Amino acid sequence: MESTEIKNQVLSTLQNAINKNILNKVVFSRAKDKNILKTVAKIFYKDGEKKLKVQIFLKDGKVLQKIYGINDFLFEFAEDPYKNYRQIDLVAKNKTLEILISSKGKIHFSGSLEGAEKNFISDSQDEEKKYILTTENGKTFLSALGILGKDGRVHDKKQAKYRQINKFLEYVRTVSDMFKNQDRLCVCDLCCGKSYLTFAIFWYFTEILNKKVEMYGVDLKKDVIEYCSSVAEKLGYKGLHFECGDVSNFTPPDMPDLVVSLHACDVATDYVLAGAIKNRAKVILSTPCCQHEIQNQLKCNALSLITEYSLLKQKLAVAATDALRAKMLEIHGYKVTVCELIDPEETPKNVLIRAVKRERPIQGITVKKLIDEYNSTCDFLGIKPTLSRLLNMPEFFQKSIEKITF
Numbered sequence: 001m002e003s004t005e006i007k008n009q010v011l012s013t014l015q016n017a018i019n020k021n022i023l024n025k026v027v028f029s030r031a032k033d034k035n036i037l038k039t040v041a042k043i044f045y046k047d048g049e050k051k052l053k054v055q056i057f058l059k060d061g062k063v064l065q066k067i068y069g070i071n072d073f074l075f076e077f078a079e080d081p082y083k084n085y086r087q088i089d090l091v092a093k094n095k096t097l098e099i100l101i102s103s104k105g106k107i108h109f110s111g112s113l114e115g116a117e118k119n120f121i122s123d124s125q126d127e128e129k130k131y132i133l134t135t136e137n138g139k140t141f142l143s144a145l146g147i148l149g150k151d152g153r154v155h156d157k158k159q160a161k162y163r164q165i166n167k168f169l170e171y172v173r174t175v176s177d178m179f180k181n182q183d184r185l186c187v188c189d190l191c192c193g194k195s196y197l198t199f200a201i202f203w204y205f206t207e208i209l210n211k212k213v214e215m216y217g218v219d220l221k222k223d224v225i226e227y228c229s230s231v232a233e234k235l236g237y238k239g240l241h242f243e244c245g246d247v248s249n250f251t252p253p254d255m256p257d258l259v260v261s262l263h264a265c266d267v268a269t270d271y272v273l274a275g276a277i278k279n280r281a282k283v284i285l286s287t288p289c290c291q292h293e294i295q296n297q298l299k300c301n302a303l304s305l306i307t308e309y310s311l312l313k314q315k316l317a318v319a320a321t322d323a324l325r326a327k328m329l330e331i332h333g334y335k336v337t338v339c340e341l342i343d344p345e346e347t348p349k350n351v352l353i354r355a356v357k358r359e360r361p362i363q364g365i366t367v368k369k370l371i372d373e374y375n376s377t378c379d380f381l382g383i384k385p386t387l388s389r390l391l392n393m394p395e396f397f398q399k400s401i402e403k404i405t406f
C-alpha cells in the first residue's frame with residue numbers, strides 16, 4: 001500500500017473517532033526511535049474546546065509533554081505516525097481499535113470502535129470536570145439558539161445559562177438509567193421560556209442516548225413559543241413540540257416519563273407538580289423560584305423571632321414552600337431528594353426537587369404519617385399552599401386511609 005494511502009486511512013480513522021466524541025486517548029507504541037517507550041495523546045476540554053495532551057514517555061523515564069489543538073495534532077503530530085510507530089491504539093470507554101503497521105507498510109486493523117460509548121468530557125485539563133453538553137457536541141442547536149457566537153464560543157452573557165443547563169443535564173443523566181429499556185420517551189418541560197433546557201434535554205436523549213422522544217415545551221409567551229417552534233423545525237427536531245398556554249391546562253398525550261421545570265415562578269411550580277403527579281410522571285425534576293405565596297400567608301407566633309426580619313421570613317418561607325412540595329410528592333408515592341442545582345454563588349434560585357416514582361408506593365400508616373406531618377406543618381405556619389388545593393388535599397385527608405391508592 002502507498003504510504004499516502006496508509007497515512008490517509010490512519011488519519012481519517014483518527015479524525016472520525018475524535019469527531020464522534022468517543023475517544024479517550026490514542027496510544028502510539030513500537031516506536032522506531034528506540035529512545036521512545038510510547039506516546040499517549042489524551043483528549044480533554046478547555047473552555048469548551050477539544051484539545052489533546054500529548055506525552056512522550058522516554059525509556060530513561062523522562063516524559064515530554066505538549067498540548068495540541070485537534071487540527072494541530074492531526075497535521076503536526078499524527079500526520080506521519082506510520083513512519084514513527086508500528087502500532088496505534090484508539091481507546092474509547094468500552095472499545096479499542098488497534099492499527100498495526102508492518103515494516104513493509106501493510107496496515108491491519110484489529111478490534112473496532114463500533115458501538116463505542118460517547119464521552120462525557122472534561123472541561124479542565126487534569127481535573128476532569130465533566131460537562132455533558134459542549135460547544136462541540138451540541139454545536140448545531142447551541143448555535144441555532146444563539147448561545148454560541150460565530151467564533152463557536154459561548155457568549156459571555158450566556159455562560160451562566162450554559163453551566164446551569166449542564167448541571168441540570170447531570171441530574172437528567174442520574175435518572176436516565178430508569179429509561180434504559182425504553183426506546184421511546186415522553187418528556188415535558190413546563191414553563192420552558194426560551195427553552196434552552198428543552199432543546200438540551202431533547203438533544204441529550206435523542207443524540208447521546210439514541211432514544212425516540214416526544215417532548216413538549218409549554219409556556220405562556222406566544223412569541224417565545226413561536227420562535228422555539230421555528231428553531232425546532234429548522235433543526236429537524238421532529239419530536240420536539242411547543243405549545244403556548246397555561247401549564248395548568250396542559251395534559252401530555254402520553255404518560256410522561258420525565259417532567260422538568262426550571263424556574264417556574266411562584267405557584268406555577270405548584271401547577272407543574274400537580275400536573276405531573278396527576279399524569280403519573282415517572283420522574284420530576286423541578287427547580288422552583290420566586291416562592292412568594294407562603295411568605296404572604298405565614299403567620300406563626302412561635303417563629304416571630306425569625307419572621308420579624310423580612311429577609312429571614314422570606315428565607316423561611318422559601319424553605320417551607322419547597323419542603324412541603326417535597327412532602328406532597330412523597331405522599332403521592334415519589335421518592336424525593338432536594339439538592340443544589342448549581343454553585344449557590346451563581347444564583348439563589350438553586351434548589352432542585354428530584355422526585356422518582358416508587359415502584360411500590362408506600363401505603364397505609366406510612367402515608368397517614370406523612371399526611372399528618374404535612375397538615376400539622378401547614379397549621380403551625382398558618383398557611384394553605386396551592387399544591388394541596390390543586391390536589392384536593394382536604395378531600396384526600398377525609399378518605400379512609402385504607403382506601404388510599406396512587
Ligand SMILES: C[S@@+](CC[C@H](N)C(=O)[O-])C[C@H]1O[C@@H](n2cnc3c(N)ncnc32)[C@H](O)[C@@H]1O
Nearest residue numbers: 191192193219220221245246247262263265268
Ligand atoms: C423565569 S422563566 C424560566 C424559563 C425557562 N424555564 C428557563 O429556565 O430559562 C419562567 C417562565 O415561566 C412562564 N410561566 C409562568 N407561569 C406560567 C404558566 N402558568 N403557564 C405557562 N408558563 C408560565 C413564563 O412565561 C416564563 O417564560
